Amino acid sequence: MFSYEKSSRSLTRFCSGVLLATLPIMGLAQSAGHYGYGEPATEAQIQAWDIDIRPDGKGLPEGSGSVEEGMGIYETYCSSCHGAFGEGMGRYPKLSGGEGSLTEDRPEKTVGSYWPYASTLWDYIHRAMPFFAPQSLTDDQVYALTAYVLNLNYIVDGDFVANKDTLPQVKMPNEDGFVWEDPRPEVVNVRCMEDCKEEVTVSDSAADKNLTPSTTGPLDEGLTE
Amino acid sequence: MLGKLRRLNQAVSEVALKESERLPSNERRRFLRSGLFTAGGAMVGGALGGLSPKLWASETQYPPEIPPWTRSLGPGVVSEPYGVPSPFEKDVIRRNVPWLTADKISSISFSPLQNLKGIITPNGLFFERHHAGRPEIDPQQHRLMIHGLVDRPIILSMEDLQRFPSVSQINFIECPANGGMEWRGAQLNSLQFLHGMVSCAEWTGVRLSTLLQEVGMKPEGKWLLAEGADGAAMTRSIPMEKALDDVIVAFAQNGEALRREQGYPIRLVVPGWEGNTHVKWLRRLEVGDKPWMQREETSKYTDLMSDGTAHGFTWVMEAKSVITSPCPENPVRGTGICQIEGLAWSGRGKVKAVDVSVDGGRNWQQAQLHEPVMSKSLTRFSLEWNWNGSPALLQSRVVDETGYVQPTLAQLKGVRGTNSIYHKNAIQTWQISGDGSVNNVQL
Numbered sequence: 001m002f003s004y005e006k007s008s009r010s011l012t013r014f015c016s017g018v019l020l021a022t023l024p025i026m027g028l029a030q031s032a033g034h035y036g037y038g039e040p041a042t043e044a045q046i047q048a049w050d051i052d053i054r055p056d057g058k059g060l061p062e063g064s065g066s067v068e069e070g071m072g073i074y075e076t077y078c079s080s081c082h083g084a085f086g087e088g089m090g091r092y093p094k095l096s097g098g099e100g101s102l103t104e105d106r107p108e109k110t111v112g113s114y115w116p117y118a119s120t121l122w123d124y125i126h127r128a129m130p131f132f133a134p135q136s137l138t139d140d141q142v143y144a145l146t147a148y149v150l151n152l153n154y155i156v157d158g159d160f161v162a163n164k165d166t167l168p169q170v171k172m173p174n175e176d177g178f179v180w181e182d183p184r185p186e187v188v189n190v191r192c193m194e195d196c197k198e199e200v201t202v203s204d205s206a207a208d209k210n211l212t213p214s215t216t217g218p219l220d221e222g223l224t225e
Numbered sequence: 226m227l228g229k230l231r232r233l234n235q236a237v238s239e240v241a242l243k244e245s246e247r248l249p250s251n252e253r254r255r256f257l258r259s260g261l262f263t264a265g266g267a268m269v270g271g272a273l274g275g276l277s278p279k280l281w282a283s284e285t286q287y288p289p290e291i292p293p294w295t296r297s298l299g300p301g302v303v304s305e306p307y308g309v310p311s312p313f314e315k316d317v318i319r320r321n322v323p324w325l326t327a328d329k330i331s332s333i334s335f336s337p338l339q340n341l342k343g344i345i346t347p348n349g350l351f352f353e354r355h356h357a358g359r360p361e362i363d364p365q366q367h368r369l370m371i372h373g374l375v376d377r378p379i380i381l382s383m384e385d386l387q388r389f390p391s392v393s394q395i396n397f398i399e400c401p402a403n404g405g406m407e408w409r410g411a412q413l414n415s416l417q418f419l420h421g422m423v424s425c426a427e428w429t430g431v432r433l434s435t436l437l438q439e440v441g442m443k444p445e446g447k448w449l450l451a452e453g454a455d456g457a458a459m460t461r462s463i464p465m466e467k468a469l470d471d472v473i474v475a476f477a478q479n480g481e482a483l484r485r486e487q488g489y490p491i492r493l494v495v496p497g498w499e500g501n502t503h504v505k506w507l508r509r510l511e512v513g514d515k516p517w518m519q520r521e522e523t524s525k526y527t528d529l530m531s532d533g534t535a536h537g538f539t540w541v542m543e544a545k546s547v548i549t550s551p552c553p554e555n556p557v558r559g560t561g562i563c564q565i566e567g568l569a570w571s572g573r574g575k576v577k578a579v580d581v582s583v584d585g586g587r588n589w590q591q592a593q594l595h596e597p598v599m600s601k602s603l604t605r606f607s608l609e610w611n612w613n614g615s616p617a618l619l620q621s622r623v624v625d626e627t628g629y630v631q632p633t634l635a636q637l638k639g640v641r642g643t644n645s646i647y648h649k650n651a652i653q654t655w656q657i658s659g660d661g662s663v664n665n666v667q668l
Contacts, residue, residue, distance in 0.1 A: 032377070033377055033379075033438070035389060037385040037388050037389065037439075040380075041372055041379055046372045050372065051458070052452070054517050055518050090327055091325075102529060116518065120523055178523075181538070182539045182540070182541070185543065189636055193588070196586055197586060202654075205411055206664060211414075213321075215415050215417050
């Protein structure tokens, strides 16, 4: 099929060398790269898809939402998986609690106990929640939910209103709990070949624990909770 | 034409009837009762080839009998226009652990390593991890946007992308949670469920460096954000040094288009780095000056130490190996010579050596590495072992080209504690009992 647009573009490419040579003064900074494939992305297209939010607030849109507004939205969209107070249901993630548990045998990694940045909450709710209808909430609803979940974790007061100015100011309890440089290799094993240890003791066995799904026959359905 | 087909079919039926006379009487009765020899119209090529395996399950395949499949015709060339495995391999499938996650939509499946040969994972058995289920994407409608700190932000159709020069490379992908259920003790008695979150394939696609050159990176562009088009809009921040090194935007896996569960139509392949950085269903690449600290790189995929601090940006999958036979699914078949076989890999480069112990790590022997040995790829190893029937403790230990030696579980737990979840690359111990059965144990 004949495409006027495509042939017009390839004509431009074909001639661009001549144009560059003859009209340098016009400047063609936005011209195609070496291969010239694809279409230039317009500002409107970039804005529509560029949804990521950074800890410094870069990317946060206009709008706002309060803790109180968040409560109702949370009950409608979130509580069936995350529990009425963010305590989690089944194996769906807990959103609150777990303060001081990170050194315990069963740490609870929640927004309050573990997440280093509040911006991440806005970003994740917006891109992936509610689980069964991602990217269906308005920006104001996402601000309200962010405020509510932060309040569930006692990080902001009940009168907190989240917006693009207030959210980057929120200091998360575990912000300083992370090392962002990989310390590995952190274990040094030596390649010993003979008489490497005195005795060998089996400390634990998976036999008879009855946790292993079948590896033959049909899929093992089992319980998910 | 139809008449000819019918005549041909009749002839085949007559031959089949005649053939059945050569069968032992009980076989013959079952064959006649099956009615396959009079099967109608379109069965010309398949009348005999379609016999069910059960029908023929007898001892007639042993010499001096000639097996039925030798005395019949099979289906023709396009009876399966896109091939499927033999029905006898129906147990060789990806499997999941139902109790591991809240929902299968946000879960993981494990490759059946116990059944796989060589280093390439068949596409239908490559382990899968979805954060919001597998989307069904029409490649005609899919677009890749590249923007941010670049001179010429662009939108590419899948046709546009495939016009760029492409490369192929064989790399493993491993989920950092592979084996993560075992920090506190031995739980799963299975190679598949313990280690099956690793697979390896030949990936074909466009180097990320080619695309970034095309859009013209600004000098302050130090980080890249990759984002998927699925319901999780999965994102990871990748430092530019890695992005420009060996990362590709892949559209093919083992010679065919990516499987849907592997990111069709395009995914990132980030060789040697944890699986979740290989963003599937890729729709957006943004160049920035700082990391984005997204959910997957803060609340997930960070390593909690026993002192309560956590390590982030632990991208590399450190060297690891595992014996794939014997293993719980592949017991020792009897005394005498046993081929110990396994797989080794390193996210930092090539496997240099693999050692095997049969006495729980007291003494080690160097195994044979099988070619090809490639960077950030699975490597096969084997060692011949004369098993006398005594209980034994089998282990393998890989050394990679950086000199890193795979640690023991005790060494790893000594540094990480037991809350780490991810990056458990410790030596695996298989306990061989006197009857040849194999169990997962910890020392």
